[in-house]
Amino acid sequence: MTVNLTKLLAGVVTAAADAAYIAGRVEFYVSTIDDAALTGAQKLDAVKQALDADLATWNPEFAAKFDQLWTVLAPAVSGLVTLWRITGVLAAAAKGAEALVAAV
Secondary structure, X not given: OOOOHHXXXXXXXXXXXXXXXXXXXXXXXXXXXXXXXXOHHHHHHHHHHHHHHHHHHHOHHHHHOHXXXXXXXXXXXXXXXXXXXXXXXXXXXXXXXXXXXXXX
16 A cells, blocks of 8 residues: 555645634634623634634535534633633733724
């Protein structure tokens, strides 16, 4: 059996780029929605809806599998939010946004 390393590495690079894109979007939506007057479940659903719409325009193949992908992402997003709250990342992001709004 011969393995095409170029094709294999190209697939790894593509998967890493896809994961980086999704992680960046999740971070953006979580920090944007965090201050909304919603319950935790409602915020998670808002992140899901925003990410689903985003992926539909960015990568229709991911969008077609989004419900399956979300079953893995939802617990990860909840865990990240908890981690970001403990470490102050979300508070720092909110302060940065407030400073930006005040400057405008």
